[in-house]
Amino acid sequence: MFTFRFGVDDLAATWFSCSPLQETVLSLRARRSPTYYPEQQPWIVGWQSRYETLDTVLLASLAAPSGFVPDFLTPRPAVPRPEFAAELAGMAATPPEVARADVLAAYRGDGSPVPPVLAELLDDPSRLVARAAEALEAYWTRCLAPAWWPRARSVLESDIVYRGRMLSERGAEGLFADLDYRLSWRSGVLTLDDEHPATRALGTSVDLAGRGLVLMPTLFGRGAQTDITQVGPPLVCYPARGKATMAEGLGTYGRAAMADGPLTALIGVPRARLLAMLETPASTTELAHRLGVTPGAVSRHLTALTAAGLLERNRHGRSVLYGRSGLGDALVAGVPHVTAGR
Incomplete structure (x- = not known):
């Protein structure tokens, strides 16, 4: 369980963001767990031939079986609407020892063995960072950027507009109660209760101390999650409302993929x-x-x-x-x- 203690200025310092790099990385979950992300399967079917030209062995290993990803792949956004290229450049500058530690932590939390491709790259983590950046850039360029990201960005930004309205109409209690079932708000304290044992073991109490909070919708979350390990304000990522609309209007092959x-x-x-x-x-x-x-x-x-x-x-x-x-x-x-x- 994580608790975030808000001071007088922290709610005013809380802001929303949506990250194209995070959505790129987390979209790899949809390939591992298609049942949980049926609205994404028509897209995956549509770009499969392009995906097969990529570094698929590495891409498949960047999301562990239960969905954990190494933290260095999803750096916290510094602005509300970051550009993919800027985020990727920041990720590519990750110190090699940090990337190595993050990979080991992700698979340790997942409980799965590190795949051979990552185990080999851990011996030279600078090569791991460079190869991951190259693979994600190609995946973004060939599969996501042309049509998927414009639709995804629209869903994410619509969610942010809706959340802003909830905050103005119902205050902090209404905002956080509506974000996700794992979140609750009482007397200036936001509580995030994650049922996963590995996440619960990391639970702690965080005093925001004027830093505020970053709230980020995602199309690939099964519940609210947090990241308190990076420099800056803590982050809470939550499932975006309306994500089921991602598959609308994609034709009969999309409906067949979802119905199978x-x-x-x-x-x-x-x-x-x-x-x-x-x-x-x-x-x-x-x-x-x-x-x-x-x-x-x-x-x-x-x-x-x-x-x-x-x-x-x-x-x-x-x-x-x-x-x-x-x-x-x-x-x-x-x-x-x-x-x-x-």
């Missing part, structure tokens, strides 16, 4: 898509807006999924939020459900 799989065969396309979307809780109205259908249509499917024990229903202020249950998580992940709940 045993989960769809079991419960049907609409319910499988809703279950995949509800990695973070959402209301009926929000889900209807994302999908472009009526709230009534969504409500019928939510009722059925809740009755089957795949969703949990909780009141949040005036809204009722639906989120996956332990059984729902297990079904989406494709693993046997062996406990009664969590």
